Amino acid sequence: MATFALCTRFLPHLRHPGLYPRTYQFRNVPSINRAQHTHTHTHTPRKPTRLKLPPILSLFVAVSGLIYYAATLHISPQPKTLNPQTFTEYILTSKTPVTTSPPSHTAIFSLRPVHHPSQPLPFSEGILSVQIKQPQLQIARSYTPLPSSTTGEDDGALRFLVKREPGGEMTGYLFSLGVEDRLFLRGPTVEYIFPPAGEVDKTLFIAGGTGIAPALQLAANSLAPETEILWAVRRRAETEGVMADEVERLVRKIKGKVSVRVFVDAEGGIRIQDVERGIEGGKVAVVVSGPEGFIKWVAGEKVWRGGREEQGKLGGIIRKVLERSGGEVTVFKL
Ligand SMILES: Cc1cc2nc3c(=O)[nH]c(=O)nc-3n(C[C@H](O)[C@H](O)[C@H](O)COP(=O)(O)OP(=O)(O)OC[C@H]3O[C@@H](n4cnc5c(N)ncnc54)[C@H](O)[C@@H]3O)c2cc1C
Structure with a gap:
């Protein structure tokens, strides 16, 4: 929360999914708080055996490999639900000013995910934030979900209290959105x-x-x-x-x-x-x-x-x- 000038420019070439195995990230958290599990594994190398294949069979194996590789490119698309690596789609369901008289600079934004999440966010771990993208400027800013307002099944809906900053790049964009408009989120990050x-x-x-x-x-x-x-x-x-x-x-x-x-x-x-x-x-x-x-x-x-x-x-x-x-x-x- 501290820096209102914090700005995260996208670096998609550095955000290879394989580099981020967790389903959520940690920020500003002393490493002493995180459990570390290391395993030592001893392994005696076996003598390599070389397989000799006839040329026609080698060609068949190579072509099959290529076909499998091309096919898996299509069957492993980016995750559709909230994750720290890629932005996922949400719909703005309401935007309610905190007060109308006098008009307030803050409003509660309610968002519903386009794709139903497979698991709830880890709210019991710590304070979570998520990033929202400003698509024209290619920037993202962090926001903190409010506690769920329902007691029923978790449908992945999120609500945020947002203050409109005069001249703010992200909040200017957020406050310009209307109900049913699409937004793109990634996260969560455990802040504490x-x-x-x-x-x-x-x-x-x-x-x-x-x-x-x-x-x-x-x-x-x-x-x-x-x-x-x-x-x-x-x-x-x-x-x-x-x-x-x-x-x-x-x-x-x-x-x-x-x-x-x-x-x-x-x-x-x-x-x-x-x-x-x-x-x-x-x-x-x-x-x-x-x-x-x-x-x-x-x-x-x-x-x-x-x-x-x-x-x-x-x-x-x-x-x-x-x-x-x-x-x-x-x-x-x-
Ligand atoms: C973990 C985390 C959680 C957060 N949660 C929330 C939340 O729940 N709700 C919330 O409202 N905010 C939250 N924030 C803050 C939020 O991320 C944004 O920083 C905030 O909304 C302002 O974004 P902006 O792009 O509109 O403003 P910016 O464009 O970043 O501008 C902020 C202010 O600085 C001024 N400014 C910008 N550049 C300059 C400059 N060069 N010289 C002088 N002044 C300048 C602008 O005029 C504006 O008043 C959180 C931040 C963090 C890090």
């Missing part, structure tokens, strides 16, 4: 792996603006016994209308596990005491998500090193709180 059961007593999620989308996704799926969300917004209207419904629905669904507090900038925003109270008592995983400036103010800035975005030093309000009162805390900047 949930701590295993029993590892934390609570998650404190500090979200700015559309950073509420990963906060709700985490609250709906993580194993932490409690999630407290501090949601900072420029205008209260961003938390009303369909977003108020969204938050209320989740709070009802996972009763007692999640609380959401709204902080409006003009009314003072998030204060140091709010963060202090949030990390009191037990082991707390703090996750921060929102625009670059917000992340810097809350937890210090993320840094780019060797073409990769890294966590950077802990700073901002959280550092001040920990220096003042201590605490058993891990911090992750999305």
